[in-house]
Amino acid sequence: MGRHNKLNKGQQRRVRSNMHKRLAKREVKQELTWSAEQLGNMEPGIIISRFGQHADVESADGEVLRCNIRRTAGSLITGDIVAWRRAPETEQGLQGVIEAVEDRRSVLTRPDIYDGIKPVAANIDQIFVVTSPLPAFSAQILDRYIVACEDIAITPVIVLNKTDLIAPEGAATDYINERLQLYQDIGYQVARVSATEEAGLDQLTALMANNTSIFVGQSGVGKSSLVNAILPDADIVTGDVSSNSGLGQHTTTVARLHRLPNNAALIDSPGIREFGLWHIEAERVTWGFREFRPYIGLCKFRDCSHRNDPGCALQEAVEQGKLDRERLQNYHRIIDSLEKA
Numbered sequence: 001m002g003r004h005n006k007l008n009k010g011q012q013r014r015v016r017s018n019m020h021k022r023l024a025k026r027e028v029k030q031e032l033t034w035s036a037e038q039l040g041n042m043e044p045g046i047i048i049s050r051f052g053q054h055a056d057v058e059s060a061d062g063e064v065l066r067c068n069i070r071r072t073a074g075s076l077i078t079g080d081i082v083a084w085r086r087a088p089e090t091e092q093g094l095q096g097v098i099e100a101v102e103d104r105r106s107v108l109t110r111p112d113i114y115d116g117i118k119p120v121a122a123n124i125d126q127i128f129v130v131t132s133p134l135p136a137f138s139a140q141i142l143d144r145y146i147v148a149c150e151d152i153a154i155t156p157v158i159v160l161n162k163t164d165l166i167a168p169e170g171a172a173t174d175y176i177n178e179r180l181q182l183y184q185d186i187g188y189q190v191a192r193v194s195a196t197e198e199a200g201l202d203q204l205t206a207l208m209a210n211n212t213s214i215f216v217g218q219s220g221v222g223k224s225s226l227v228n229a230i231l232p233d234a235d236i237v238t239g240d241v242s243s244n245s246g247l248g249q250h251t252t253t254v255a256r257l258h259r260l261p262n263n264a265a266l267i268d269s270p271g272i273r274e275f276g277l278w279h280i281e282a283e284r285v286t287w288g289f290r291e292f293r294p295y296i297g298l299c300k301f302r303d304c305s306h307r308n309d310p311g312c313a314l315q316e317a318v319e320q321g322k323l324d325r326e327r328l329q330n331y332h333r334i335i336d337s338l339e340k341a
């Protein structure tokens with residue numbers, strides 16, 4: 001039975017409304033749509049990780065419990081906000097039942113051979129796109145990730161990792177600095193860090209405060225290294241829950257939500273890190289270049305390809321130095337790659 005049963009109705013309501021506030025505090029981006037009355041003896045929580053019909057739920061107090069998922073609760077993913085109730089612990093170590101899920105404020109998907117498109121994580125607020133000088137800094141790959149973020153209405157933060165490998169001066173250094181300045185000018189935050197030297201990590205985690213974040217980026221830029229460098233201080237919510245539950249080991253492909261001290265959450269899995277290399281709709285690509293937006297619709301021809309078309313507002317803006325030439329080139333490369341696919 002729920003632990004509130006010993007309280008009278010007024011007390012129960014107060015407890016629940018405090019829970020609302022606490023969860024709202026942890027999850028500032030989303031108000032719960034459930035009223036205290038609707039919750040009844042249920043509590044709000046967040047899905048840390050899901051394993052088939054079971055999931056680890058973090059309560060508003062930060063406790064993690066392995067729960068059964070009611071069939072009617074639908075298909076849950078890491079980051080989902082749920083209503084759950086405590087239940088007498090089963091032999092399998094299950095401590096509660098998940099009854100319902102809140103509408104997602106965002107959802108990250110990936111292509112799946114069986115299901116077409118598969119949701120992998122919910123309610124992500126922030127995406128850190130990681131770059132590095134080695135493998136060589138690629139503004140083209142970076143732009144592709146940025147477009148994918150903009151496509152789901154998330155403003156990415158650009159991370160330059162491995163700053164310890166950057167020469168004090170030279171053409172490569174100048175290029176990186178010039179590009180990063182451009183991204184700042186068009187409205188993106190930039191963080192310079194070194195996972196191995198543990199440099200800039202405080203600034204990075206400060207940017208993660210009060211948000212649910214993920215790290216993405218091309219292979220070898222140091223995403224795993226960054227996650228490992230950031231998480232030792234974190235209150236990692238994997239836990240004894242799984243080791244004593246007898247439900248078997250988690251596979252590393254399962255997306256998992258980790259807590260950091262500053263009310264930050266980091267969701268990580270190998271699948272999530274590949275985000276951005278997945279399909280993007282061609283018509284969304286222009287929108288994904290945020291500084292192009294004021295020029296959309298101003299070209300002479302409605303079907304302007306923004307290449308050599310007469311009266312192209314984007315080309316004109318590049319000629320006038322109002323838009324960056326390389327960004328427009330990367331735009332065309334992304335469009336070309338979509339047409340080839």
Ligand SMILES: Nc1nc2c(ncn2[C@@H]2O[C@H](COP(=O)(O)OP(=O)(O)OP(=O)(O)O)[C@@H](O)[C@H]2O)c(=O)[nH]1
Pocket residue numbers: 161162163164165193194195196197217218219220221222223224225226273
């Ligand atoms: N010098 C230096 N090397 C780093 C830094 N961060 C990561 N590395 C190294 O870069 C290599 C790749 O790092 P990973 O963390 O595996 O990169 P990743 O982005 O997770 O790669 P994938 O798992 O393939 O996506 C490893 O050899 C790391 O030790 C850094 O800040 N400085």
Ligand SMILES: [Zn+2]
Pocket residue numbers: 299304305306307309311312313314315
């Ligand atoms: Zn045009």
